[in-house]
Amino acid sequence: xxxxxxxxxxxxxxxxxxxxxxxxxxxxxxxxxxxxxxxxxxxxxxxxxxxxxxxxxxxxxxxxxxxxxxxxxxxxxxxxxxxxxxxxxxxxxxxxxxxxxxxxxxxxxxxxxxxxxxxxxxxxxxxxxxxxxxxxxxxxxxxxxxxxxxxxxxxxxxxxxxxxxxxxxxxxxxxxxxxxxxxxxxxxxxxxxxxxxxxxxxxxxxxxxxxxxxxxxxxxxxxxxxxxxxxxxxxxxxxxxxxxxxxxxxxxxxxxxxxxxxxxxxxxxxxxxxxxxxxxxxxxxxxxxxxxxxxxxxxxxxxxxxxxxxxxxxxxxxxxxxxxxxxxxxxxxxxxxxxxxxxxxxxxxxxxxxxxxxxxxxxxxxxxxxxxxxxxxxxxxxxxxxxxxxxxxxxxxxxxxxxxxxxxxxxxxxxxxxxxxxxxxxxxxxxxxxxxxxxxxxxxxxxxxxxxxxxxxxxxxxxxxxxxx
Amino acid sequence: xxxxxxxxxxxxxxxxxxxxxxxxxxxxxxxxxxxxxxxxxxxxxxxxxxxxxxxxxxxxxxxxxxxxxxxxxxxxxxxxxxxxxxxxxxxxxxxxxxxxxxxxxxxxxxxxxxxxxxxxxxxxxxxxxxxxxxxxxxxxxxxxxxxxxxxxxxxxxxxxxxxxxxxxxxxxxxxxxxxxxxxxxxxxxxxxxxxxxxxxxxxxxxxxx
Numbered sequence: 001x002x003x004x005x006x007x008x009x010x011x012x013x014x015x016x017x018x019x020x021x022x023x024x025x026x027x028x029x030x031x032x033x034x035x036x037x038x039x040x041x042x043x044x045x046x047x048x049x050x051x052x053x054x055x056x057x058x059x060x061x062x063x064x065x066x067x068x069x070x071x072x073x074x075x076x077x078x079x080x081x082x083x084x085x086x087x088x089x090x091x092x093x094x095x096x097x098x099x100x101x102x103x104x105x106x107x108x109x110x111x112x113x114x115x116x117x118x119x120x121x122x123x124x125x126x127x128x129x130x131x132x133x134x135x136x137x138x139x140x141x142x143x144x145x146x147x148x149x150x151x152x153x154x155x156x157x158x159x160x161x162x163x164x165x166x167x168x169x170x171x172x173x174x175x176x177x178x179x180x181x182x183x184x185x186x187x188x189x190x191x192x193x194x195x196x197x198x199x200x201x202x203x204x205x206x207x208x209x210x211x212x213x214x215x216x217x218x219x220x221x222x223x224x225x226x227x228x229x230x231x232x233x234x235x236x237x238x239x240x241x242x243x244x245x246x247x248x249x250x251x252x253x254x255x256x257x258x259x260x261x262x263x264x265x266x267x268x269x270x271x272x273x274x275x276x277x278x279x280x281x282x283x284x285x286x287x288x289x290x291x292x293x294x295x296x297x298x299x300x301x302x303x304x305x306x307x308x309x310x311x312x313x314x315x316x317x318x319x320x321x322x323x324x325x326x327x328x329x330x331x332x333x334x335x336x337x338x339x340x341x342x343x344x345x346x347x348x349x350x351x352x353x354x355x356x357x358x359x360x361x362x363x364x365x366x367x368x369x370x371x372x373x374x375x376x377x378x379x380x381x382x383x384x385x386x387x388x389x390x391x392x393x394x395x396x397x398x399x400x401x402x403x404x405x406x407x408x409x410x411x412x413x414x415x416x417x418x419x420x421x422x423x424x425x426x427x428x429x430x431x432x433x434x435x436x437x438x439x440x441x442x443x444x445x446x447x448x449x450x451x452x453x454x455x456x457x458x459x460x461x462x463x464x465x466x467x468x469x
Numbered sequence: 470x471x472x473x474x475x476x477x478x479x480x481x482x483x484x485x486x487x488x489x490x491x492x493x494x495x496x497x498x499x500x501x502x503x504x505x506x507x508x509x510x511x512x513x514x515x516x517x518x519x520x521x522x523x524x525x526x527x528x529x530x531x532x533x534x535x536x537x538x539x540x541x542x543x544x545x546x547x548x549x550x551x552x553x554x555x556x557x558x559x560x561x562x563x564x565x566x567x568x569x570x571x572x573x574x575x576x577x578x579x580x581x582x583x584x585x586x587x588x589x590x591x592x593x594x595x596x597x598x599x600x601x602x603x604x605x606x607x608x609x610x611x612x613x614x615x616x617x618x619x620x621x622x623x624x625x626x627x628x629x630x631x632x633x634x635x636x637x638x639x640x641x642x643x644x645x646x647x648x649x650x651x652x653x654x655x656x657x658x659x660x661x662x663x664x665x666x667x668x669x670x671x672x673x674x675x676x677x678x
Binding site for chain 2: 012015016018019020021022024026028029035036038039047049052055056058078081082085115117119121122127128129143144145146147148150151154155156157159161193194197198227229247248249250251254255257258261293313316317410411412416429431432433434437
C-alpha cells in the first residue's frame, strides 16, 4: 500500500509493540526545559534509573528565565529554583545544558532547529505542547507530559498509539504581509480547537512549498491549537540548504548520505489520508483572534460575532469570551486602543519574524501609552538581529529589546500584563489570564503586532503601509 | 503507580467544553518546584477579584467540597502539556474524569498517573450529566473499572469502555517504564541497526570541534 510520510517515519522508528498494544517509537532527539524536567529527574532518581542516551538529550533554560538585560538567577526570583534544579539534574545525568548565560540559549523549539539538532525524518520530543514546531523541517515531533518525559529519559522510546493521518493542502499564494501565522489561525478557526485531535497533520500544497523554513515552523507550531500533537511539512531542497552547515548537522560523506535519504521523504502520490482539508490562501487577509481560544478568530477587516447568530451549543462560550475581552457583537477590532504589544515566543521569534516587524517599525515610533516588547527566540537570533541592526530599529522606536526566552507567552518568568490590559501578541494562546490576570490577548502575526504598536490601535498592516491607517 | 479498581465519590458537574490546562492549573501557580497542588486546581475560578472564595464556583459549593469524580464536556484538558493539571486533580481526590472527549496529551497524562479518563458518547453522556446535576452531591457515584460500569443515584448502571491496554495498565497499576524496559534488547538492536542505516540519527554532537 502506498505510504504517507508519517507512516514512513513511524515505521522506521518502530522498535517493538508492547504487550499492551502500544507502539514503542524511538526518539532521536529529546529536548528538555526547566519547568518540567526537574520533576522527571527526581522521579528517575527515586526509581534509581539512568538516562539511557544523554548524548541525544539536551537541556534548555527557557520558560522561567528573565528577559531583562544583565539577567541572572535572581532577576526572576520564582524561576531560580527551576534553573538550579535543571543545572543539577543535567549535570548529574550528563546532559548538555544551554544555561541562562550560554551564547546559544533560547526557547527549545527555536534552538534545536537552528543548531541542526533537528533533522528531516527524525523523531523529536519535548515536554511542551509546542514540540511540533520542528515539524517545519520534516521531523515528527511529540509534545509530552512529565511522566512521558521520564519514560523517554529512561528508555529513549515513547509508548504511543498510532494516530490517524490528516493532510492539509494550502493552495494559492499569500498576499503581501499575510503570513504563516495568518494561515494557521485561519485553519484553527475553520477546523476548531479539537479539529486535529487524534491526527498527525501533513501540511502540503503550493503555499507551503513557497514558505520559508521559519514560516513552516510557525505553521507547525500552532498545530496543537487545533488539538494535533504532531504536524509537519515534507522536507525539500530549501530544507536541506537551511540545515547545511549547522553545528550539530551531519557533515561530509554523512551529509551526502543523509540528503540522499531525505530526498525519499515524501508521501507517495496515491497514499491515503484519513482526512483531507484544503485552504485556498489567495485572498486570505491578516487574521486576529477576538476571543479566548485560538479558534475565535476573524479577518482583520471582519467584525466580532453576535452570540445570537452562533450555534446554540457555542452561544454561552461566545458570550463569555466577549465579556472577558470587553467587546460587543458586531464591532470591528481595527481601531481598538491597545495597552501592550508582545513580539516573541516559539511561534514568532525567529529572525524573519523580527525582520518583518522591524520593516514596519523602521522610521516610526511606538504610540504613546503602549508598552511594546520584542523578545528574540534565542540568543543566536538576538545576535543575528543585532548584526542586522534590528535592535536599533526597535529601541529607537521605543520597544523593549530583551534577552531570549518564553517570556510573556505564558508569563512563567514574570513578564505579564496588568489586569484589564488589551495585549496584541504574536504568541499561540489567548486563554483567559494566560498573559496575566484579566489580560485580554489578541493573537496576530509579527507584522500586525508591529503595525498595532505604532498606531496604538489594532491596525491592518496593509493599510498602514499604504498610508491609510 | 497506584492501581485503579473502583472509586466512589461525589460527582461534580462542570459542564463546559474546551476547559484548558491554563484554567485547570495556571502556570503562575507554579512559582516553586513543589506548589500546593490541592490549592492550584481551578485556582482562578475558585476566587473572586478581591481574593475571597467565589461561592458560586461548583467546587466551592458545600456539597462538592469533597469531590471524587469530575464530569465535564468536550476536549477537556486542551492546551499545555503540564502534568500539574492532573496532579491537581489527584491532590483533591478526584480519581475519575467523565468527559464528552479529552485532549490527547491530557488523556495520556491521566493514564500515567492512575486518573481514569472516561469518554462517554452523546446519549449516555447526556443521561449521566442529568443524573449528576439531579443528585447535586447528595449521594456518591461508583466507577468500577473491572466491570466498566458507573452506578449511582437516578437510574441504571451506565457502561463505558476503555481500550483494553489502558485498562490493564490502570487495573494493575503497572509501571510504564518497566513495561517498556522488557524490550530493552530490541531498543539496543534498533540503535545498532540505525547506527549503520542512518548514522546521523544516532549521533548528535557539536561538530565545530
